Amino acid sequence: MFPGILALVPALPFLAFVVIGLVTRPWRWLSAGVAIAAISVAFLLSLGALSFLLTAGAETPRVVELTWLTTSTLNAHIGLRLDALSGIMLVVVTTVALMVQIYSLGYMSEEPSLSRYYAYLSLFCASMLGLVLATNFLQLYVCWELVGVCSYLLIGFWYDRHAPAFAAKKAFVTTRFGDLGFLIGLIMICTAAGSFDFVEIQAKVAAGTWTAGWLGTVAVLLFCGAAGKSAQVPLHVWLPDAMEGPTPVSALIHAATMVAAGVYMVARLFFLFSASPDAMQVVAVIGGVTAIFAALIALVQDDIKRVLAYSTISQLGYMMLALGVGGMAAGMFHLFTHAFFKALLFLGAGSVIHATHTNNMWEMGGLRKKMPWTFWTFVAGSLALAGVAPFAGFFSKDAILHLVMGKNLFLFALAVLGSLCTAFYMTRVICVTFLGEARAASGHAHESPWVMRVPLVILAVLSVVAGFWHAGFERLVQGGEAEAEGLNLGFAAVTQMVPLAGILAGVMLYVLKSPDPDALAVRFAPLYTLLKRRFYVDELYDWIIDRIVLRCSAGLAWFDRHVVDGAVNGVAWLTQQTGTQLRYVQTGRVQHYALAVFGGAAILLAIAHVAGAF
Amino acid sequence: MMDVRSFAVIATVVFGIGVYGALARRHAIAVIIAIELMLNAAVLNFVSFSRLAAPGSAVSGQVFAVFIITVAAAEAIVALALVLALHRALKTARLDRFNMLKW
Helix, strand or coil: CCCHHHHHHHHHHHHHHHHHHHHHCCCHHHHHHHHHHHHHHHHHHHHHHHHHHHHHCCCCCEEEEEEEEECCCCEEEEEEEECHHHHHHHHHHHHHHHHHHHHHHHHCCCCCCHHHHHHHHHHHHHHHHHHHCCCEHHHHHHHHHHHHHHHHHHHCCCCCCHHHHHHHHHHHHHHHHHHHHHHHHHHHHHHHHCCCEHHHHHHHHHCCCCCHHHHHHHHHHHHHHHHHHCCCCCCCCHHHHHHHCCHHHHHHHHHHCHHHHHHHHHHHCHHHHCCCHHHHHHHHHHHHHHHHHHHHHHCCCCEHHHHHHHHHHHHHHHHHHHHHCCCHHHHHHHHHHHHHHHHHHHHHHHHHHHHHCCCEHHHCCCCCCCCHHHHHHHHHHHHHHHCCCCCHHHHHHHHHHHHHHHHCHHHHHHHHHHHHHHHHHHHHHHHHHHCCCCCHHHCCCCCCCHHHHHHHHHHHHHHHHHHHHHHHHHHHHHCCCCCCCCCCHHHHHHHHHHHHHHHHHHHHHHHHCCCCHHHHHHHCHHHHHHHHCHHHHHHHHHHHHHHHHHHHHHHHHHHHHHHHHHHHHHHHHHHHHHHHHHHHHCCCCHHHHHHHHHHHHHHHHHHHHHCCCC | CCCHHHHHHHHHHHHHHHHHHHHHCCEHHHHHHHHHHHHHHHHHHHHHHHHHHCCCCCCHHHHHHHHHHHHHHHHHHHHHHHHHHHHHHHCCCEHHHCCCCCC
């Protein structure tokens, strides 16, 4: 049965996309129904696939393939690969997608172009699931770009407003920078191997066909793509702006699934990365730096979704860090738990935004009583994100910290500091948004409809219990024979102090007001401004583009307009002038022509005579 | 028997007069006459060189002469008809007035 039937998992959402686009577009609720029905079946099939893997074992990947293109040098296949990684990702993607699509029924209920929304969501699910199930580089790359397109379409869903349209463009262009490296790396490895296939390339890597240095170059190039997609420093700038899209989209694409595609790609190609210690070092350092960098920025953001966006960047950094120090299972487990609690947090934020019609936390406040469901599920998500035991994030983050401590103390320090920041900024969000007295926008706030509450509750439950699958997950991913590393209680007790300290600091600043956060902001004004302006990265890019790129472009444009166009126009002008002058030869008088004929004949005769013909 | 060179000189002179007349005369009829002169110079050359090359036997040069005289008669009719038509349209037979096809 498996994995052939899994073709339905990406095929059904794709079918939903086609049906919505061609048939049900005028009936928006019918379109929503079609999309949800498709993803529900995909979800059940994914659960079936995972339980199949758990009973039958996941040591060897199960692959079915169809030939797509055949050339003399390369054969391109399209297929399905079911193993531990793809099985887990299938469940993550379909679960979050199903929750988000149900939630959107409430959140987007007043949206006139709901059909377009569900069509894009379905296309996204189809491409993401195709990416997860990819058997080869070509399929991976095609789906990789498809999810990028869907992300572009959904960020710019309200394209008639300036900011979303701009943010969509920025997201697309920024990830394109990374994808350039990805494409180069892909071409290098696939031409060298003469195949796109993961299994064949893995065999060649294992056989030592290439040197570690060459593999490292390829791996770093491929990692550029992952860094763009997963918003790693310095390509992280697009993700906070992507929050201009609808909030459920942020939950699905920019928190749980698409941004995790970079992490998934590194995990999928782990055989390639782990063959080069240098590439692993690059992944670890970029991940560690991203983790602390984004967490620091998140400390001072005012927009609730932007806090979550920077938090996502930071958590993706943890995943990369884990992969970089060799902890493929730990990184993937963090991806797994993070998907649930970050989707939950985004949906909770969406619920708050839906009620208050603002993104600014400082206009909210006191929402605990008015929105109890949202509040308690948001708290559950925050505790999971902060890594408080026994919530899901505790298990995954603890595994990462433990692993990093054994490898690199500097990165460990960064990770711990990031963890402290995480707990602090989530406490800050909760205190400002839900506690305290009600501010301007919370006056008329009310709890969201049940269709939005149900996904919140389901995801909250998952955020609480997902962590307990820790050992089973590791066994599944590591392929059984590896002994799962149990929870180190002593280490956990120590690291548990970190989020608790962060929460305590948050409560002191934002509930007890001692010390007062505003006074601290004034006291440490340079640092505060630095964080508030997001380390000036966007300004730096603007400066580079304005001063360097645009100036070079202006010079090139001048060259194009005056030299290139000038040459083309000059040739045309010359031809025209020549014609204008030469036409006066045409006098219309037959005797002039006759004179030319006789003169020509005389000249020819003269030449022939000089040449000695007679 | 006369020297063939005398015939050649006469033919050249006649041809030269014809060229001059065709290029320099303004009147259409005069140009037609000049063209006839050039044709006759050619005829004279054909006959005299035919005699020089094969005296008394081959007559290919003389055959050419007969053909040219025939064609020249036909050509003169066409040319005179053209001049007549132009004269009807433009009330003149001066070639320098027939310059409507310039530029």
